[in-house]
Amino acid sequence: MLVDSFKFLPRTFRPLYEGRGPFPGEEEAVWAPFAKRLAESRIALLTSAGLFVRGSQAAFDLDREQANPEWGDPSWRAIPAEAAAPSIGVAHLHINDEDLLADPEIALPMHLLSSLSSEGVIGGAVAEHFSVMGFQEHSLEGWKDETAPAIVAHLRDQVADGLILAPA
């Protein structure tokens, strides 16, 4: 069974995504072998659904995006793995947040991952997972120059073996 990538996308948006090829300068395949057993590996998750922790973190900057529709907040949030669903907020103007607020695990299944760790499927989960807001300027400058290096550094600090990137 082959997934239809455009099943839920408005038809007029399809040309914005289809047939665009790699980003300039990123034509070469990227590869890092995964040498360890899953049962001995520490895993991290990243969502682009714009999740943040209410009360202790600022939401992604939606006011600036409203004023400048071609700009998207390139910052990131560290989401504690034990954060409870009611403490998770959503700041993303391009998707309906109703289901995300009801069950943030649909974007960032931190508690499920913890269960898989308890069962021995994976060796462990990081203490802090990652959230970004997926609508970005075409250049991706903020992500490339600041966000990605900061996330990589925090992955290394947490001795993560693998990261699952989940688009929203």
Add this chain to the structure above:
Amino acid sequence: MMPSVAEERRAPRIVGVEFPFGHAFGMAHDKSMQRRTLEVALRVLAGASTSGTRVDLDIEWPVPLRDAYRAWQPKEPSPIVRKLLESRKG
């Protein structure tokens, strides 16, 4: 959700899901669907042998397409969509 786009962008390991936007791991409160998705992602992460590996998940979204198509979209058009719509009106 858009695995063909991930392929074009040279993502090294890809799991394709035919789920509406905002639902990368499945339906809200459906722990079984979420687990199936996460387990496949873990298997592809650890077991893929070459860059560009793509595995599509054979799960049909259990909501009529018309309803699911409407449900994932924000209540108000995003700023960039609003701008595009206004520019088309001239």
